[in-house]
Amino acid sequence: MAGRYDVIVLGAGAAGMMCAIRAGQRGRSVAVLDHAAAPGEKIRISGGGRCNFTNIHAGPKNFLSANPHFAKSALARFTPRDFLAMVESHGIAWHEKTLGQLFCDNSAKDIIRMLIDEMRAAGVELRLRTDFGAIEPIAGGGYRIATSEGALEASSLVIATGGKSIPKMGATGFAYRIAEQFGLPLVETRPGLVPLTLDPQLLQRLAPLAGIAAPAEIRHGKTAFREALLFTHRGLSGPAILQISSYWREGDEITVAIEPEIDIFITLKTARQANGRQSAQTALAEILPKRLAQHFAEGEGMSGNMADQPDRRLQQLAAAVQAWPVKPSGSEGYRTAEVTLGGVDTACLDSKTMQVKTIPGLFFIGECVDVTGWLGGYNFQWAWASGHVAGEAA
Numbered sequence: 159m160a161g162r163y164d165v166i167v168l169g170a171g172a173a174g175m176m177c178a179i180r181a182g183q184r185g186r187s188v189a190v191l192d193h194a195a196a197p198g199e200k201i202r203i204s205g206g207g208r209c210n211f212t213n214i215h216a217g218p219k220n221f222l223s224a225n226p227h228f229a230k231s232a233l234a235r236f237t238p239r240d241f242l243a244m245v246e247s248h249g250i251a252w253h254e255k256t257l258g259q260l261f262c263d264n265s266a267k268d269i270i271r272m273l274i275d276e277m278r279a280a281g282v283e284l285r286l287r288t289d290f291g292a293i294e295p296i297a298g299g300g301y302r303i304a305t306s307e308g309a310l311e312a313s314s315l316v317i318a319t320g321g322k323s324i325p326k327m328g329a330t331g332f333a334y335r336i337a338e339q340f341g342l343p344l345v346e347t348r349p350g351l352v353p354l355t356l357d358p359q360l361l362q363r364l365a366p367l368a369g370i371a372a373p374a375e376i377r378h379g380k381t382a383f384r385e386a387l388l389f390t391h392r393g394l395s396g397p398a399i400l401q402i403s404s405y406w407r408e409g410d411e412i413t414v415a416i417e418p419e420i421d422i423f424i425t426l427k428t429a430r431q432a433n434g435r436q437s438a439q440t441a442l443a444e445i446l447p448k449r450l451a452q453h454f455a456e457g458e459g460m461s462g463n464m465a466d467q468p469d470r471r472l473q474q475l476a477a478a479v480q481a482w483p484v485k486p487s488g489s490e491g492y493r494t495a496e497v498t499l500g501g502v503d504t505a506c507l508d509s510k511t512m513q514v515k516t517i518p519g520l521f522f523i524g525e526c527v528d529v530t531g532w533l534g535g536y537n538f539q540w541a542w543a544s545g546h547v548a549g550e551a552a
């Protein structure tokens with residue numbers, strides 16, 4: 159005899175646990191299954207171990223999707239304040255770091271503990287180290303799932319197995335296979351929030367800059383982010399690059415502006431007036447880290463004193479620093495990507511419940527759906543919100 163539940167959730171990540179909590183609170187019998195030895199492994203490593211668990215400003219504009227309106231309903235029905243209320247009811251200390259990003263004061267493990275406690279209180283059964291096999295619909299309604307622990311049945315089946323990012327942590331792409339099995343459309347998947355790589359020639363020129371970070375604006379078409387830029391041994395990283403990577407496509411150019419708050423041309427002109435005998439490199443080093451100043455000054459062939467530099471040359475130097483076109487050769491891929499863009503096409507889902515419109519009792523939530531947030535707590539907010547609304551309906 160197969161074990162039977164009202165709701166089976168596949169995946170004990172952020173979305174799956176939130177869904178299970180809400181369904182359990184409604185009196186549904188719920189099991190959450192995962193092949194991992196512990197729930198919420200990505201929560202544990204997130205935000206440098208402190209979990210950027212939401213963004214207080216999260217709204218539909220902070221998400222990428224083929225249908226930018228899809229996320230509105232879930233995000234409105236379970237807001238960052240709702241999640242914060244849960245965090246505070248468990249006495250978890252938190253702080254806002256920057257740009258509305260909320261982090262635990264102590265450890266991401268506080269969030270995992272909170273979710274486990276909430277699941278326990280809601281009577282949810284957590285079944286870890288469980289591998290999934292075939293999924294079949296049962297005649298008359300519901301689903302049968304073959305697992306390493308025997309067959310299980312449920313009226314509602316919620317797929318919350320995440321995306322392809324960081325396979326070393328157990329990411330499998332399982333949700334996409336299930337979507338295909340049920341004939342559901344997929345939006346092409348690709349790595350998001352990921353460092354960008356450079357071709358060997360450019361990388362060699364930038365090698366001395368590895369390890370340097372600076373405030374920057376990175377632009378791709380009409381989209382731009384102002385955050386830190388980091389030069390690495392493989393290419394470009396830092397929050398500004400991770401953000402733009404979700405918009406970037408193979409072959410595209412991005413534009414880098416370092417120290418975007420400063421008008422570098424005006425600053426150099428003022429420096430020339432104040433001290434005509436210093437070099438352009440020295441003047442630039444008042445604004446940029448020394449090695450960066452050297453890189454740009456040498457790159458523009460700036461020799462001699464500032465007094466020798468006409469406005470045109472100072473303008474060229476400023477443009478090199480603040481209108482620098484870069485053509486990344488690729489990205490670091492799923493190995494280091496924080497998220498997977500694309501996934502289960504929202505066109506086949508009901509935005510109020512995350513249920514497949516044409517298949518009663520089948521739900522997709524969290525990262526496996528074609529809704530991807532910016533860096534800064536937005537992806538967890540999507541996991542909580544989509545999980546919550548599915549838990550209300552499953």
Ligand code: FDA
Pocket residue numbers: 168169170171172173174191192193194197198199200201203204205206209210211212288289290318319320321323324327328329330331332495496497523524525526534535536537538539541
């Ligand atoms: P998630 O991936 O969390 O969970 C899926 C679960 O399914 C896992 O437990 C997995 O083991 C299980 N599973 C998968 N395939 C399976 C199979 N075939 N059989 C059995 N089980 C299977 N976001 C944010 O908002 N703030 C942050 O600070 C960070 N930081 C961060 C750091 C790093 C390093 C990464 C990689 C990612 C982040 N993120 C983030 C993104 C965030 O972690 C991500 O968006 C959510 O974890 C997605 O939640 P899900 O529940 O959808 O999937």
